[in-house]
Amino acid sequence: MAHYTEKFREEIKDQLPNDSKIAERFLADMDANISDFMDEFGEDKVTYLILVKRYGYPEQIVANFMEACSQDLLREQVELCQQKINELEATVSSSKRFRRNTFVAAVAACAVWAVSIFGAAQYYQVQQTNSPAASNMIGVGVDYMPAYTVTTIE
Amino acid sequence: MKYRDGFKKGSLELLLLKVLSIKDCYGYEITQLLKDHSKGAISVPEGSMYPALYKLEEGGYISNEKRLIGKRRERVYYHLEPKGYDYLQEMTKAYWEIARGISSILKWEEKDGALYGEVSGGN
Numbered sequence: 001m002a003h004y005t006e007k008f009r010e011e012i013k014d015q016l017p018n019d020s021k022i023a024e025r026f027l028a029d030m031d032a033n034i035s036d037f038m039d040e041f042g043e044d045k046v047t048y049l050i051l052v053k054r055y056g057y058p059e060q061i062v063a064n065f066m067e068a069c070s071q072d073l074l075r076e077q078v079e080l081c082q083q084k085i086n087e088l089e090a091t092v093s094s095s096k097r098f099r100r101n102t103f104v105a106a107v108a109a110c111a112v113w114a115v116s117i118f119g120a121a122q123y124y125q126v127q128q129t130n131s132p133a134a135s136n137m138i139g140v141g142v143d144y145m146p147a148y149t150v151t152t153i154e
Numbered sequence: 155m156k157y158r159d160g161f162k163k164g165s166l167e168l169l170l171l172k173v174l175s176i177k178d179c180y181g182y183e184i185t186q187l188l189k190d191h192s193k194g195a196i197s198v199p200e201g202s203m204y205p206a207l208y209k210l211e212e213g214g215y216i217s218n219e220k221r222l223i224g225k226r227r228e229r230v231y232y233h234l235e236p237k238g239y240d241y242l243q244e245m246t247k248a249y250w251e252i253a254r255g256i257s258s259i260l261k262w263e264e265k266d267g268a269l270y271g272e273v274s275g276g277n
Contacts, residue, residue, distance in 0.1 A: 022208060029181055032229060033200065036182055039227070060201070064200075065205060067202070
């Protein structure tokens with residue numbers, strides 16, 4: 001778009017609510033109109049003032065728009081708020097679910113770890129019991145207890 | 155001139171439906187047709203017209219169709235749906251009833267201390 005039409009469009013855009021679908025659609029329609037206008041008059045002749053003469057000042061255009069669809073804009077805002085509340089609720093609930101799942105997974109991991117350690121200990125004990133050295137040790141009894149070396153430092 | 159805007163605002167939907175009952179139009183064309191046919195008395199700013207068109211569309215009274223103009227430019231043409239045609243008939247009927255009523259009241263004249271008008275037959 002030519003400089004003036006771009007300026008005109010930007011001024012409308014700046015004053016419209018930026019999170020509104022109706023406002024977006026209106027801006028798109030105004031864009032189409034401005035393009036029409038350019039085609040009719042040619043880009044060289046398009047000036048800000050000619051646009052103003054045809055459509056009014058951007059503030060007027062936006063004021064008319066806001067007045068005409070104030071109810072719809074309000075409804076949109078309410079819907080947007082409700083949507084954000086739903087998103088927040090979903091986040092909180094998924095976070096709770098995540099914490100619960102993490103806890104369950106941790107408990108399960110601990111249980112698996114405990115069982116595996118117990119199993120390994122049992123296996124080790126059995127291995128020790130069945131080994132020839134262990135067989136020799138059975139008769140040794142208390143005598144096999146390792147002797148502690150006491151070193152006295154003088 | 156607030157009352158003037160009030161009259162226009164109250165009849166904007168009716169006027170838009172009437173124009174679209176004649177032919178499919180794009181936004182700017184509607185404003186021009188309204189201006190031309192009312193001999194300049196009714197000019198509807200885009201800021202007011204589009205929200206009214208969106209509402210009519212939401213209600214299923216009109217629909218829109220994008221048409222390619224030239225090689226790259228698109229125009230949105232609005233089209234009157236059967237539901238919109240019925241709505242236009244209802245609104246037009248209601249409008250004339252009210253307009254006749256208002257007209258009769260405005261034509262009252264005071265004669266010999268009593269009010270006379272078209273409503274009472276001017277007796």
